[in-house]
Amino acid sequence: MIELLEGILPVVPTPFPDDGSIDREGLSKVLGFAMKCSAHGLVYPGFASEVETLTANERYSLLKDVARIWGHPDKIIAGASAYTIEDVLAHTRRALELGISRVMIQPPGWLKEDVERIIKLLAAVEDGFPEVEIVLQNAPAGRGTNLNATQVLNVVKAVRQVAYVKEETIPPGPAITLPIENPDRPKRLKGVIGGGGARYIIDEYRRGACAAMPAIELQDIHVKLDQAWRTDDWLLTDDIYTTTLPLPTLQAAYRIEANQTCTCYARCPRQCLCESGLSGYGCHCGCRGQISARATAGPMESLATPLVLNAGNHLQNRHVFTDATTQDSILWGIAGRRRAQCEWLFQETWQWHGLSGIRPQCNSEGQDTGRHHWPR
Numbered sequence: 001m002i003e004l005l006e007g008i009l010p011v012v013p014t015p016f017p018d019d020g021s022i023d024r025e026g027l028s029k030v031l032g033f034a035m036k037c038s039a040h041g042l043v044y045p046g047f048a049s050e051v052e053t054l055t056a057n058e059r060y061s062l063l064k065d066v067a068r069i070w071g072h073p074d075k076i077i078a079g080a081s082a083y084t085i086e087d088v089l090a091h092t093r094r095a096l097e098l099g100i101s102r103v104m105i106q107p108p109g110w111l112k113e114d115v116e117r118i119i120k121l122l123a124a125v126e127d128g129f130p131e132v133e134i135v136l137q138n139a140p141a142g143r144g145t146n147l148n149a150t151q152v153l154n155v156v157k158a159v160r161q162v163a164y165v166k167e168e169t170i171p172p173g174p175a176i177t178l179p180i181e182n183p184d185r186p187k188r189l190k191g192v193i194g195g196g197g198a199r200y201i202i203d204e205y206r207r208g209a210c211a212a213m214p215a216i217e218l219q220d221i222h223v224k225l226d227q228a229w230r231t232d233d234w235l236l237t238d239d240i241y242t243t244t245l246p247l248p249t250l251q252a253a254y255r256i257e258a259n260q261t262c263t264c265y266a267r268c269p270r271q272c273l274c275e276s277g278l279s280g281y282g283c284h285c286g287c288r289g290q291i292s293a294r295a296t297a298g299p300m301e302s303l304a305t306p307l308v309l310n311a312g313n314h315l316q317n318r319h320v321f322t323d324a325t326t327q328d329s330i331l332w333g334i335a336g337r338r339r340a341q342c343e344w345l346f347q348e349t350w351q352w353h354g355l356s357g358i359r360p361q362c363n364s365e366g367q368d369t370g371r372h373h374w375p376r
Contacts, residue, residue, distance in 0.1 A: 004190055005102075005135075005164060007040030008223050009077065010216035011048040012066060022058065024065060030216065031069045037220040040211070041075040042066065043104060047143065048215035051079055056087070060094045073099035077135055081106040085124050092129055104166060106137035107145050115151050122159040135164040135193070138175070144168070149178035156189050163188060166213055168195035173203045180208040197248040198222055202241050205229055218247060 012034070015026030034042060044066045045051040045059055054062070059079075067073050078095035080103040082088045092103050105125065107118045122134060136155060138147050146169055147155070156162045156179065167175045176192045179185055191210030194201055198214035201222070205212075214222060221244050228236040 005041060005077075005193065005211050006191075007211055008219060008226050009041040009043055009193070009211050009213045010034060010039055010219045010222075011046040011213060012042055012044040012216055014045065014049045014051075014054065014062060016050075022062065027062065027065060028069055031066065034216060034219060035070070037223055039216075039219055039223070040226075041077065042070055043077045043079065043213060045079045046104065046213075047139070049079070051081070056090065059091065063095065063100075064098055067098045067100060074101075076100050077102045077104050079104050080125075081108070081137065083108050083110075085121055088121065089124060089128055092125055092132060096129060096132065101131055102133045102135060104135040104137050106139055106143070109141070109143055109145060111145050112141075113145060113147060113151060115147070115154055118145060118147075119155055119158045122155065122162060126159055126161045130161070132161060133163045134159065134161045135166055136162045137166040137168070137195075139168045139195075140170060149175045153179050153182060153185065157184070157186055160186075160188060163190045164193055164210075165189070166193045166195050167204075167209075170196075172196060172200050173207050176204055176207045176209050197251060199245070199248045199252065201225065202229075202237065214248070218244060 012027070012030060015023040015030065017023050031042075044063055045054060051059070063078055067076060070076060078091070078098075078100045080088050080091040080095060082091055088105060095101075095103055103125070105122065107121055111117050111121070122136070125132060125134060136152070138144060138152055140146050148169075152165055152167075152175070156165065165179060169175050172194060176194070179189065180192055192208065194204035194209045194212045195214070198212050198218070201209075201212050201214075212222065212226070221240060225237055225240045228234075228240060
């Protein structure tokens with residue numbers, strides 16, 4: 001097992017074709033992309049894997065595929081989150097069978113902020129598997145328990161095998177600073193990891209985060225950003241971050257919409273996501289395939305292309321997730337939006353977030369001119 005988790009540790013998605021089955025060929029392509037872009041490690045399964053839609057056997061089978069294709073079980077963090085203690089223990093046991101000794105556990109949301117019961121859950125893992133290293137995931141309310149920094153630190157103190165915290169509450173900065181700088185921090189806490197799609201990665205790194213754990217769609221960009229940061233190239237770090245920030249920001253807006261409106265398969269993702277031309281994840285209704293090519297039925301150009309080309313052609317002609325049958329390419333979370341609509345999309349989304357000044361300029365035909373307004 002690698003001594004310290006550092007760098008970019010992407011969460012691998014589960015590709016699904018339209019029939020809801022598992023696209024194992026697609027999974028292999030995604031892992032190939034991860035290897036090509038020099039990921040520092042992998043996480044599977046996680047929220048971005050649509051883990052809540054997978055059966056226990058599917059989780060094990062797919063994790064086995066990930067370990068076999070990736071070839072470095074010491075660089076894999078296995079998702080062991082589940083609704084019950086029994087299931088958490090079962091997922092941990094299966095990870096160990098594959099030679100994976102790091103597991104990430106998000107205590108189920110129904111525990112809310114009950115620190116004593118969260119400690120009991122993690123202590124059961126500690127007692128049953130003393131060789132395991134635990135990454136405690138702290139996600140916002142809804143999916144997670146939304147612990148404050150003091151509560152997180154109390155859990156870390158009580159459970160010796162919690163070696164890392166993945167912090168995703170909003171805002172993440174103070175929640176990262178407190179455990180790291182607290183004089184009562186146990187020495188066995190090796191680090192705090194950022195999440196949230198790397199939307200706050202610069203602030204997280206400045207506050208001492210050792211790594212970032214976003215979804216995989218911008219891994220090549222995130223690896224270059226991480227390298228720039230660690231070599232003190234602040235100008236390149238800022239350029240990559242500010243140029244690509246609209247992508248995860250837009251993604252978050254439609255992820256929120258999915259959480260709020262999806263109640264059945266008819267609305268997830270076909271209506272609430274595909275009508276807007278975007279795909280994403282975040283529905284709790286049990287359907288799956290939200291990370292798929294179905295939103296791009298036809299030759300649509302990705303909104304990402306004109307934005308990221310100005311950062312150094314990192315995304316030019318890059319298609320990560322491809323449906324083996326239709327060969328419809330997507331950039332997860334952003335694809336399927338015509339440039340003719342980019343002006344409206346940016347204005348509406350950024351105003352909704354209370355932000356302004358960052359949007360592409362489109363000509364009368366809706367084509368991006370390559371000129372952008374960046375606030376300084």
